[in-house]
Amino acid sequence: MAATISDAGTRRDFLYVASGAVGAVGVATAAWPFIDQMNPTTAALALASTEVDLTTVQPGQQVIVKWRGHPLFVRRRTPVEIEAAKAVDVNLLPDPLANNGNLPGGADSGPATDANRATKPEWLILIGVCTHLGCTPTVSTPQIPEGDYGGWLCHCHGSMYDTAGRIRKGPAPRNLEVPPYTFLSDTRIKVG
Amino acid sequence: MSGPSTYKPNSSLERWIDARLPLPRLLHDTVHTFPTPKNLNIWYTFGGILAFCLGVQIVTGIVLAMHYVANANLAFDSVEAIMRDVNYGWLIRYMHANGASMFFLAVYIHMFRGLYYGSYKAPRELIWIIGVLIYLLMMATAFFGYVLPWGQMSFWGATVITNLFSAIPVVGSHIATWLWGDFAVGDATLNRFFSLHYLLPFIIAGVVVLHIWALHVPGNNNPLGIDVKSPQDTVPFHPYYTVKDAFYLLLFVIFFAAFVFYAPDFFGNPDNYQPANPLVTPPDIVPEWYLLPFYAMLRSIPNKLLGVIVMGGAIVTLVFLPWLDTSRVRSCRFRPLMKQFFWGFVVACVLLGYCGSQSVDAVKFGIPMVWVARVASLYYYAFFWLILPIVGLIETPKKLPASIAQSVLGDNAAQPAE
Numbered sequence: 383m384a385a386t387i388s389d390a391g392t393r394r395d396f397l398y399v400a401s402g403a404v405g406a407v408g409v410a411t412a413a414w415p416f417i418d419q420m421n422p423t424t425a426a427l428a429l430a431s432t433e434v435d436l437t438t439v440q441p442g443q444q445v446i447v448k449w450r451g452h453p454l455f456v457r458r459r460t461p462v463e464i465e466a467a468k469a470v471d472v473n474l475l476p477d478p479l480a481n482n483g484n485l486p487g488g489a490d491s492g493p494a495t496d497a498n499r500a501t502k503p504e505w506l507i508l509i510g511v512c513t514h515l516g517c518t519p520t521v522s523t524p525q526i527p528e529g530d531y532g533g534w535l536c537h538c539h540g541s542m543y544d545t546a547g548r549i550r551k552g553p554a555p556r557n558l559e560v561p562p563y564t565f566l567s568d569t570r571i572k573v574g
Numbered sequence: 575m576s577g578p579s580t581y582k583p584n585s586s587l588e589r590w591i592d593a594r595l596p597l598p599r600l601l602h603d604t605v606h607t608f609p610t611p612k613n614l615n616i617w618y619t620f621g622g623i624l625a626f627c628l629g630v631q632i633v634t635g636i637v638l639a640m641h642y643v644a645n646a647n648l649a650f651d652s653v654e655a656i657m658r659d660v661n662y663g664w665l666i667r668y669m670h671a672n673g674a675s676m677f678f679l680a681v682y683i684h685m686f687r688g689l690y691y692g693s694y695k696a697p698r699e700l701i702w703i704i705g706v707l708i709y710l711l712m713m714a715t716a717f718f719g720y721v722l723p724w725g726q727m728s729f730w731g732a733t734v735i736t737n738l739f740s741a742i743p744v745v746g747s748h749i750a751t752w753l754w755g756d757f758a759v760g761d762a763t764l765n766r767f768f769s770l771h772y773l774l775p776f777i778i779a780g781v782v783v784l785h786i787w788a789l790h791v792p793g794n795n796n797p798l799g800i801d802v803k804s805p806q807d808t809v810p811f812h813p814y815y816t817v818k819d820a821f822y823l824l825l826f827v828i829f830f831a832a833f834v835f836y837a838p839d840f841f842g843n844p845d846n847y848q849p850a851n852p853l854v855t856p857p858d859i860v861p862e863w864y865l866l867p868f869y870a871m872l873r874s875i876p877n878k879l880l881g882v883i884v885m886g887g888a889i890v891t892l893v894f895l896p897w898l899d900t901s902r903v904r905s906c907r908f909r910p911l912m913k914q915f916f917w918g919f920v921v922a923c924v925l926l927g928y929c930g931s932q933s934v935d936a937v938k939f940g941i942p943m944v945w946v947a948r949v950a951s952l953y954y955y956a957f958f959w960l961i962l963p964i965v966g967l968i969e970t971p972k973k974l975p976a977s978i979a980q981s982v983l984g985d986n987a988a989q990p991a992e
Binding site: 422423446452453510520 | 730734736738753756758762766853854858859872873878932
């Protein structure tokens with residue numbers, strides 16, 4: 383055999399590299415559908431919205447409705463609860479950002495002031511999912527206090543939220559999320 | 575110990591098979607003549623018991639799958655139908671549910687035995703690591719299985735555990751959504767968990783084969799932790815250990831049956847007899863008992879990401895065990911100092927389990943349980959990363975016996991064992 387050995391690479395080297403590359407791309411391409419099929423289906427992705435009638439909610443009361451598989455807290459705050467929420471120094475909060483889907487610049491485009499958490503101070507609308515590991519926190523009332531801050535206590539791992547749904551103590555990293563919602567009238571909101 | 579094969583085909587048929595598929599030879603060499611240290615004690619019977627447990631879970635599970643419906647609207651009722659309508663459905667389901675607890679009880683004894691007698695040390699590192707892999711697969715399988723009845727604990731346990739992934743920075747919430755197939759735990763989640771719950775036991779069975787294969791290269795460790803030096807140190811696996819394993823397996827089955835027939839819900843949580851409700855979390859979420867120590871670690875850290883890391887790290891740590899122990903003596907029988915730290919480790923694990931079963935703000939004897947969990951978690955980590963490396967260097971072990979035969983027979987060791 384009079385084959386020349388060259389450092390520049392032979393046709394066989396080229397074939398090895400080329401088939402290896404095509405094979406790797408092929409495996410990755412074939413794997414993707416099997417990974418992506420686990421993501422939410424188009425039916426689940428279709429954004430559902432819910433309308434909530436506020437007339438039956440009394441001051442100091444919270445109602446829970448289901449929205450996109452999650453509990454949605456609709457709480458009509460008392461003046462005392464609103465004042466307590468306003469009196470908090472935002473800079474001292476574990477999570478100083480608003481986490482409010484209604485803010486024009488994005489959910490975290492403002493500080494977690496009470497005004498940035500509730501469009502109308504009387505109505506606090508929150509997704510009732512603890513930002514730690516997803517349990518539903520229990521609401522606090524003057525009669526049956528839950529946690530130290532008058533808002534909510536998550537019984538799973540002890541996270542405490544205040545009357546604006548902001549995390550104050552415990553393992554949860556974020557304030558309770560405020561979903562996008564609009565007031566259709568004074569007594570009706572549309573969430574989502 | 576995996577020396578040359580001693581299999582002798584006795585008939586022309588056996589010779590014909592042996593030349594084509596030497597399966598009889600494999601069985602002969604691995605479960606019949608396999609030379610096994612003659613001093614194995616009761617704690618060494620749990621390997622066989624675990625194989626039995628896996629078999630029970632697979633057989634009962636296949637039967638349950640014939641009656642179960644993996645649909646969020648029907649799952650709970652289908653389990654109730656199994657309990658009330660299916661012939662002997664109650665028995666098979668209780669065997670499966672309690673079987674999971676028995677499986678974990680046996681695996682914990684098996685693991686602590688390996689830890690005490692140093693069975694993870696060279697040349698048995700891979701046996702240990704494959705065992706840790708089996709343990710991980712068992713936890714995943716048990717978790718998926720616990721979700722299937724679609725009760726309150728099923729649903730909220732699934733929510734909490736899958737939310738652990740949301741602690742991962744940047745991509746965490748996408749991973750959680752990917753696991754759920756929705757924006758919360760729901761029908762899509764239930765279906766895929768059922769699929770995986772059916773798959774994983776067979777994966778476990780495959781990995782168990784690797785575990786036993788790796789075991790059969792160096793052979794069993796033993797309570798003395800010294801190597802087999804001569805044929806006098808061993809007996810054939812059959813009939814000596816087939817009989818011993820079978821005897822203790824029977825005792826184990828009696829213990830198992832006592833729960834199935836007299837306290838079938840002992841390990842269960844009454845909240846799981848309520849259908850899943852995505853709007854109401856039960857007041858106390860408690861995982862199954864075998865996951866409580868890790869759950870206590872998670873809760874003792876007041877930071878989401880750190881809590882998840884500490885919990886996961888507790889299991890990952892086990893993989894490194896063979897290289898963290900610096901002592902050349904395997905068995906704690908000859909390690910007076912390590913023996914005490916070992917029992918301290920057992921106590922720490924039990925304490926963690928107890929703390930995990932209590933509510934997050936529980937106070938017992940004036941001591942907040944969360945602090946007990948913190949100290950016990952610290953000991954858990956210190957045991958592996960500080961105590962094992964250091965004690966191995968400073969400890970003076972007791973004198974090792976010359977051989978297994980001498981230890982068993984004393985001065986008669988010179989005589990043949992049989």
